[in-house]
Amino acid sequence: MDLALLISRYGLLAVFLGCLLEGETMLVLAGYAAHRGYLDFAAVVGVAWIGAVLGDQFYFWLGRRHGQAVLKRWPKRAESIERALALIDRHPVKLILAMRFAWGLRTALPIAIGLSRVSSIRFFLLNLASAALWAPLVAGTGFAFGAALSRHVQELQRIEHWVLAGLVLLIALMHAYRGWRRRCNR
Structure with missing residues (x-):
């Protein structure tokens, strides 16, 4: 099967699933695919926005409902969450709007916010806004990278499927290596 066909058929599903988790790499690749015409840029941004909001809402709920158990089960995450709680107390709005751009804390921050005194409605509204900023910016980065790359590399079309x-x-x-490392460190 042709890679272009796979991307056009399953690309938006991959973007959604990727953005439920951390999603930056998947979204940059989807932005590039949109530049190449395999995916619609507006659809990529919309699907990424929905996936990112739902993923962070889940992590917020996890923190709100099971936060203490999560801290006990994953002590490595507990350190990140404790640091995040101190920041949340000082700058809740700024932190929620910027949380999506804090690589390495993307899952810890919504869990920590769930543990904090931030209301569910406030988190939801700020989460919507944060994802609305993040999705087009990150997808646009991939799109712009594709535009710059295709201007400078004439051979790109011949090798892009392999890349x-x-x-x-x-x-x-x-991701498999990170999962293996986590299991080994338990």
């Missing part, structure tokens, strides 16, 4: 396949494989291997 995309390699990037997807690299991402999958990195």
